[in-house]
Amino acid sequence: MKNVTIADVAKQAEVSKSTVSQYLNKRYDYMGEKTKQRIQEAVEKLGYQPNIVARSLKQKATKTIGVIVANILHNFTTKVVRAIEDVCHASDFHTIICNADDDPVKEKYYIEMLRAKQVDGLIIFPTGDNRDLYQKMLDSSYPVVFMDREVEGMDIPSIMLHNEKAAELAVEHFLEKGYRRIGMMTTSLINHTTPRVERVEGYKKALRRSGIPIYKDYIISGEPQSLQTELEELLHLERPPEGILAGNDLVLIEILKYAKQKGVRVPEDLAVIGIDDVSFASFYTPAITTVAQPTFKMGKAGAELLLNIVQKQEETTKQASLRFEPTLMIRDSV
Structure with missing residues (x-):
């Protein structure tokens, strides 16, 4: 079966290709309800799937961020990643999660792999042993935020607990x-x-x-x-x-x-x-x-900061690290 294109959807819906493109990119504030309905019906009938790679090349952005965690087994990590994913999903960004096992070699591999995939930015729970890679990201103004940890001498914003x-x-x-x-x-x-x-x-x-x-x-x-x-x-x-x-x-x-x-x-x-x-x-x-x-607040703050940097609303080097307050939960073990 041949790939279904925007042109096929436009022909089925009896609209222009640019109208279909606007609909797919959710730029339909001034589009009539009947037009939107015809396009949606055409998409469903033809089984159209957007070519994300082609769109990324055209827009010079993948709408994807990478998250490299130190150890996915930590309860803290799981909750933080959930909050990051929630924020990204709400902003129409995808997430790729990688587990480095506190291993600098694995961390290096994932940083290089994710950058090769042209993700728009990274949230890293850093091992601290890949300073050359961290510095390269800084030097190239690549969007990056550290989570849970900081690396001495690296001017990269970190989200941490007190x-x-x-x-x-x-x-x-x-x-x-x-x-x-x-x-x-x-x-x-x-x-x-x-x-x-x-x-x-x-x-x-x-x-x-x-x-x-x-x-x-x-x-x-x-x-x-x-x-x-x-x-x-x-x-x-x-x-x-x-x-x-x-x-x-x-x-x-x-x-x-x-x-x-x-x-x-x-x-x-x-x-x-x-x-x-x-x-x-x-x-x-x-x-x-x-x-x-406050795991969810920390994850939310990290994701929002990175997305602001990606969308050029903030500059990485101008961002200060954020510290969050702990709370004592008194129970029966003392």
Whole structure:
């Protein structure tokens, strides 16, 4: 079967090709209802599908943005991506989602692949290890926004949480409840990932303000698969922590899995607070106290900023990073 063209639709609807083009591009404010109905009926009868590639070449825009996430398994990431997609859909933009697994090599591949596909801009949860590529995008004024993280020395706008404050809220709640031996567990700090580093710093600041010593043995970082072993060692110290702050949702899951397997009662044996308000936190037994991020607001802000840059309403280098406020969700695990 031959491809159905705009000319075929125009002939079927008994209108000009330019009228069909205006209809397909939703520029029909002054178009009569009967004309619109005839074109729509012709499109449906002929099974016309727009040639998106040809349209992109003509308009010099693909109406598509790429989103490169660090780890799609994070609850935070899933919600942020949903908000990004909602904003893009409402603006008639498509999204392509890529998962870099915190791997700079995969991130580099996806950046180059998406740019080769001529996406109009990128939202990146950056690994931080592709500075040359980030700089090339800056130098060429290519639209790019960082999400959840920033890269030192890169003048690219970032959408982030007030991470130090998130950890401080958690530690202060532990202290209000009478806990003094407080540990913190997070995923690997090797790559100096912004939220992880800042949350550890916020944990330390809150303890210092209260005059409580900081014990290096109480601060654990590592890959998710090693965290239960690390927790086992932590809880068998001569003076183990009474409470643990989980630096993100993946860490919280590992702590709760360990507690269930080992019969550790929460909060009687070990109090727990997690950063990231995971979906199960409110109905887990006991309900888990968390520090929530405004994930949908953050995703919406990132998408709107990128689309403004793409549509030349803003300039990338003139945009400041945005920080969002965390919220303590008090439940029963402390």
